[in-house]
Amino acid sequence: MAISVPTPNVTDGMLLSPEAPVSKLAGLTRLALIMLSVAMIWGVMLPWLAGRPRIAAQLQWLDDQGVDPSAMYYTELDVMKPILQRLYARDAEPR
Secondary structure, eight states: OOOOOOOOOEETTEEOOTTOSOOHHHHHHHHHHHHHHHHHIIIIIHHHHHTSHHHHHHHHHHHHHTOOTTOSOGGGSTTHHHHHHHHHHHHHSOO
């Protein structure tokens, strides 16, 4: 009994899906939907979350501690110096 394995439809080294080729308009539509989704999350969802009491309290605590959430490296913040000193001291202790 022979088992037949379907071979993929290959043209010029590219695997074609049932929906290929995608038109330029369909590609632009997908790109626009993705960009709209990111804009909605960034411009509506995240600000809404930031206004929630629990998140707002956490953001206020960070601000009170002098933590800049946009800092590229938290080790550059002044508030991190004592924390790092404690960590280095703990790592230097013999175990």
